[in-house]
Amino acid sequence: MQSGKNLLQKTAQVLHDSASGVICLPENPSLDTIAAAAALYLGLSKLGKNVSLACSSDIKSDLFAADKVQPTLTTSGENLVISFPYTDGSTDRIDYFIQANRFNIVVTPGKNHAKLNEKEVTYGYTGGSVDFIITVDATSLRSLGALYQDNQELFKGKKLINIARTLTNTFFGSVNLVYRGISSTSEIVLNLLRSLNCELDKEISTNLYQGLSFATQNFSSPQVTADTFETAAFLMKSGAVKAKEEKIPDAPKKISFERTAARSMDSLESEPTGLEGDNFDDEDEEDEEWLKPKIFRPNPDKLS
Incomplete structure (x- = not known):
């Protein structure tokens, strides 16, 4: 079994020797999958590769280059394809x-x-050929949905790079860059881009950081290691921008509670512990009078 470093070098060599290819996402991909694939697309494009992104599911994301994802496979060729959503x-x-x-x-x-x-209108070229096909987080070729079902001939004889971390991956690629113990697919793509000597920019770093953050549940997953935090720090230094967190307004009851809790202990101790208007000292005195024996004396006027 090849080591991780050897696998990265082999994958980098395949991409180095190739000019064009497609990156395929499985149906209903996670944010980490989209982030990793989009970052890889940006990196390979930066290295001068003619590459496209494809997913048979509708992708709605604010990640960089997510708008480049097309519903069908497009290859470098001379036939212009204009695509838009249709029902x-x-x-x-x-x-x-x-x-x-x-x-x-x-x-x-x-x-x-x-x-x-x-x-929502996208453009691409078809009628050409591809040197490589990359799948990201696909358990098998069939998990690509229509991308594979409608283009099975295109997959035959191609350099197929299988990038994944899923336990159910079937190692279907000619190169299988599969790391089952890693916390995110974005980390795999980062290591691959570094093996390709691809300079990271703000867009690539931000995508990978957001993918890493999502996959680790904001770094709270049990799979998070010291390496995960080192990766996050490296991406931040490379220009990554954190996703903006939506501020949720506090409920009225919560605000009231927080105000009460914010009072000093001195003020709380100085306040009566009973309800307003209650006098527990008076009640104690009344209780003591009640416990004393009662002597009933007849009224002389009534006896006469």
Whole structure:
């Protein structure tokens, strides 16, 4: 079995010798998976690789390069593919016209459907070939969903790099960068990028930090080690920005309780321990009178 260092070197060599590839995410990926894949995409692009991101599930994330994730596999080629979300009936027709040397495509929405959001339109090229395929946190090729089901021929004979930390991973790649004891997939990708001598920037570091933070439940997971904190510190030094935490307003009862708790002990000791208006000293005196024996004397006036 190869050591972790040898696996990293082998993976780095495969990528170094390749020009183009795709990074595939499984269906319904976690934030750590998206962060790791997007960071790897940014790093490989920075190294001059022609690479694309793909996931058959809809990805909604504020992570850097998450908007580059496409629902289908796109390879470097000469055929431009324009892609946008579609549901049955959402599009009535697609037309085109040429004006001022511009080719215009017109998408008419279906009845009672919203118009197409221009921010959801993606572009890519197909008709070409890829040198490598990277999967991130896929337990098997079938866990990629439609990405694999609709492109099985594309996967044949390719350099397949399997990056994962899941216990159920089936080691299906030609290179299996699988570390089952590590606390996050983002850490694996960080080590790979460092093996490729990729300079980390703010975007890459932020993605990896947020993936690490999510996977470790904000560094409270039992899998967290000293190495985890060293990785977090390294990413922060490399420019990582923490995700903004939403401030949740305190409930009224909680505010009232905190105000009471904030009082000094002196003020609490000086206050009566009973309810307002109660006088426990008077009650004690009344109790003592009640316990004394009572002598009933007849009224002389009534006897006469």
